[in-house]
Amino acid sequence: MGPAPRTLEFFYDVLSPYSWLGFEILCRYKNIWNIHLQLRPSLIAGIMKDSGNKPPAMLPRKAKYLTNDIKLLGQQIQVPINFPKDFFSVILEKGSLSAMRFLTAMKSEHPEMLEKASRELWMRVWSRDEDITEPQSILAAAEKAGMSTEQARRILEKTSTPQVKNQLKETTEAACKYGAFGLPVTVAHVDGQTHMLFGSDRMELLAHLLGEKWMGPVPPAVESRL
Amino acid sequence: MGPAPRTLEFFYDVLSPYSWLGFEILCRYKNIWNIHLQLRPSLIAGIMKDSGNKPPAMLPRKAKYLTNDIKLLGQQIQVPINFPKDFFSVILEKGSLSAMRFLTAMKSEHPEMLEKASRELWMRVWSRDEDITEPQSILAAAEKAGMSTEQARRILEKTSTPQVKNQLKETTEAACKYGAFGLPVTVAHVDGQTHMLFGSDRMELLAHLLGEKWMGPVPPAVESRL
Secondary structure, three states, rough: OOOOOEEEEEEEOOOOOHHHHHHHHHHHOOOOOOOOEEEOOOOHHHHHHHHHOOOOOOOHHHHHHHHHHHHHHHHHOOOOOOOOOOHHHHHHHOHHHHHHHHHHHHHHHHHHHHHHHHHHHHHHHOOOOOOOOOOHHHHHHHHHHHOHHHHHHHHHHHHOOOOHHHHHHHHHHHHHHHHHOOOOEEEEOOOEEEEEEEEOHHHHHHHHOOOOOOOOOOHHHHHOOO | OOOEEEEEEEEEOOOHHHHHHHHHHHHHOOOOOEEEEEEEOOOHHHHHHHHHHOOOOHHHHHHHHHHEEEEEEEEHHHOOOOOOOOHHHHHHHHHHHHHHHHHHHHHHOOOOHHHHHHHHHHHHHOOOOOOOOOOHHHHHHHHHHOHHHHHHHHHHHOOOOOOHHHHHHHHHHHHHOOOOOOOOOEEEEEEEEEEEEEEOOOHHHHHHHHOOOOOOOOOOHHOOOO
């Protein structure tokens, strides 16, 4: 028996494109590295408010850069990411509260479906420029992820319970306690130390901290499947 | 004869720790990849002002994160980087105008010494917590880089000429025209396309754009020498 897997907590919101990139990289490595990956759906709006940070796209020159950065990273990392046409309305106004509550309920009811459902919500908002705020949008994503309509409806009902609302709040607060000022945040527990890494571009550093091998954002075992 | 090397412009300021990390990575790869690396000393204060951006350390939670991020990256990338004790005074108040004018003069008078002199200035401010604003500090860095006292003094005299002042301004403006809102900025000219990459954490993406192999921030050929 080898050493016990190290726990990684991955805090994310489907509104955040860099969260998607980090998510796909970690999902690819979770069976390659000796890690236990905990997906933790959080609310980016709550983290921005609590930390006093502002979305980078508020600065015009950064907004222009991000558009191109995300396009190039999507090609490199092989994630079909596309900027929504009306970024400000989709990302800053409509938000992700219902979607993240849905994923929070999913995590407690059907944790084995969380990865797929998260990916399908990203596919809607960050690939096909589709809504993720209406109940039918969320149901459609859950069905694409492989749930029955009935299962999906039952989880959707849970999103208005105090338990689910509080759970999302608590997870968001946990990210803040680790020092988050945006998403994604990866918290690595290694040899009694806790490292908080921000962004999708610290995965090679994460490999270094874990003593694992970095084989790029598309490790060969995954490349053959894509 | 192989294909012509692709030109990379690297805009940096010795006040910027991520510039140092990016600089060392590119200096290591400049003889491994088929590239022509142009070092372009710039003024980060000018770029922040022109873009309306604020130093990330102004947000307390980011400042705390950066301290740790830079420490971990320094270990991974094998650059002896240390936070100055009084960050706000050293970085935000004292600045780098004289140092960057000196490197600008160095680039036109002794371009072959620019890499070493830049590194010695970083060693002062970002490793040993030493001054880089006084003439004797700049001269000490130049001598450590291998210049004679006389050579260094002659370059120091040039820093007050309109030519050098304008050159630093022009380089800073060139970075802004490429869309810079901070440093470092790497501008890659590949197959008739121009890509502006921000930060020290886009080097694997750069390799992807160049069609070159990424072997980590410390490629094996360099590791044996460190």
